[in-house]
Amino acid sequence: MTETKMGTLYGIGLGPGDPELLTLKGYRILQSVPIVAYPKSPDGRCISRSIVADYLKPxxxxxxMDFPFKLAESSQPKYDYWAGVLAEHLAAGQDIAVLCEGDPFFFGTFMYLFNRLSPQxxxxxxxxxxxxxxxxxxxRTPLTYRNDVFTxxxxILPAEKLTKQLQHTDAxxxxxxxxNFEKVRNVLKDVGLIDRxxxxxxxxxxxxxxxxxLEVDPAEVPYFSIIVIPSEWDWAKG
Amino acid sequence: MTETKMGTLYGIGLGPGDPELLTLKGYRILQSVPIVAYPKSPDGRCISRSIVADYLKPxxxxxxMDFPFKLAESSQPKYDYWAGVLAEHLAAGQDIAVLCEGDPFFFGTFMYLFNRLSPQxxxxxxxxxxxxxxxxxxxRTPLTYRNDVFTxxxxILPAEKLTKQLQHTDAxxxxxxxxNFEKVRNVLKDVGLIDRxxxxxxxxxxxxxxxxxLEVDPAEVPYFSIIVIPSEWDWAKG
Structure with a gap:
């Protein structure tokens, strides 16, 4: 009896949204695997899939995977369930690419699958x-120079915590x-960072x-928005 | 008299070192430009060039560009000089790709060229x-979960500053x-993070x-080394 070679689980960082910001390696592996898995929101949207839709093969x-997108005590069973589904394919020798917006280990949901599947x-x-x-x-703003502290x-963090953190970082x-936009903007005003x-x-x-x-409508801010407070440019730095 | 169309300055993030971690977009632009510029260290090494050497065309x-690699008051003239060299090519209508290890705006030297050339x-x-x-x-360690603070x-920062920052972050x-390795390792021991x-x-x-x-020889640590203190994995988080 021959033993089946186990499949490999790939967590592929897709980048921020422009399909061309996928890496050459991510592109190669994405096109080489028989199975592609990705989170699906309750309303059926698959944001990560839409980034690389043109690269997928019929x-x-x-x-x-319908992961819980909100903080809830019930999230563990869903991760267990989908880890189980992927495990069956891996045990059968099939490689799987899990699509991850941005970077797989920087926030996101891949970690929950990784923690369950990587031991096996x-x-x-x-x-x-x-x-x-x-x-x-x-x-178009350089983020950090030389020995800046970057945070x-x-x-979602409370205003008090945001305030403290922003007071002790360069960028x-x-x-x-x-x-959470309005809360964050108010904190930035309070700590004197709103102009930056x-x-x-x-x-x-x-x-x-x-x-x-200052012109953003707090009622219309999507989740995938970012506020950048760049390091202060100082010509003496170079 | 026809006016010459100005060339475009591209700052291309090459990623951390594996040539395959270049993005599809970086690859496309790198191969499309007539001029490729990169920092050259005093001993003649061009680390960024070596990452994409196989992609360059004869x-x-x-x-x-021989930038000063150390903090010195004399760094500005060099940036001015190389910005001037690149400006001549751009004014003549030639596109230039500047190679940047990692990301162009996250530390690094590209910012100094960007700040000089992007106004024109x-x-x-x-x-x-x-x-x-x-x-x-x-x-193979997930870095951040949910609402972690990441720093x-x-x-190069003094031990006191490192200590304070590490005491107020999740990862x-x-x-x-x-x-600086030994100093950093001692700080990690002092703040109780060495095991992570x-x-x-x-x-x-x-x-x-x-x-x-704990087995690293402080005398043999290259500049391109990193210490990662991942967020503490807590199953209650997901």
Missing amino acids: EQTEIG FPTEIIPGVSSVMASASML VLSG AVVMKLGR ALFVERATTDRQRIVPI | EQTEIG FPTEIIPGVSSVMASASML VLSG AVVMKLGR ALFVERATTDRQRIVPI
């Missing part, structure tokens, strides 16, 4: 361009804005929008 | 995979180690080396 099997199956992570870096590029914050990015702060929605995608931060 | 003109010439930034994300991938620090990366800290040299390159952090 003969590839697709698995849309060969796993490879293909890093990707983070929306952190892409947003600074689209805003990434979630807009920062605030992600996960959406309904820049705002971009859906950076690098065909729906990218750059709006002066 | 007919492309190469410009090796069309400029486009192609973001790249940062060694921050790539190191976590190579160390990037330079090993961190310390770059620019080299001769991971070390990688030259992540994703063919000279990558992962060593348990």
Whole structure:
């Protein structure tokens, strides 16, 4: 009896949204695997799939995974379930690419599959361009110089915590804005950073929008928006 | 008299070192330009060029720019000089790709050219995979979950500042180690993070080396090394 060679689980970082910001390696592996899996939101949207839709092949099997997108105690069973589904394919020797917006290990959902499957199956992570870096590029603002301290914050954090963090960094990015936008903007005003702060929605995608931060309508801020507070440019630095 | 169309300055993020971690967009633009420029160290090495050496074409003109690699008051004249050289080509209508390890706007030297040339010439930034994300991938450790605070620090910072920053973050990366390694490791011991800290040299390159952090010889740490302190994995998080 021959033993079946196990399949490899690939976590592929797709980058921030522009399909061309996928890496050469991600592209090669994506096209080589028989199975492509990705998160599916409750309303059926598959944002990560839409980024690389043009690269997928009709003969590839697709698995849309309905992860819980909100904080809830019930999230573990769903991750267990989908890890189980992927495990069956891997055990049968099929390679799987899991699509990950941005970078697989920088926030996101891939980690929950990785933590469940990597002890049993060969796993490879293909890093990707983070929306952190892409947003600074689209805003045409250098983010960090020399020995700057750089901090990434979630807009979901309480105002007090955001305030403290922003007071002790040279440059920062605030992600996960959406309904948290107004709180974050008020914090930036309070700590005197509002004049340096820049705002971009859906950076690098065909729906990218750059709006002066004081003109943003807090009621219309998508989740995939970012505030960038670049390091202060000082000619003495170079 | 026809006016010459100005050339475009491209800052291309090459990613952390594996040539395949260049983006599709970076690859396309790199192969389309007549001129490729990159930093050259005092001993003649061109690290960024070596990453994409296989993608360059013999007919492309190469410009090796000898930037000052150390903090020195004399750095501005060099940036002025090379900006002037590139400006002549751009004014003559030639596109230029400037090679940038990692991401063009996340530390690095491209910013100094961008700040000098973008007011006059069309400029486009192609973001790249940062060694921050790539190191976590190579160390096979998810970096950040949900609403973690994430901080990037330079090993050049004084111990006191490193200590304070590390005490107020959920996950961190310390770059620019080299001769600063021992100081950083001592700080990690002092703040109780040494057991979580991971070390990688030259992540994703063919000279990558992962060593348990307590076994690293401080005398042999290259500048392109990174310490990753991942967020603490908590099953209750998902």
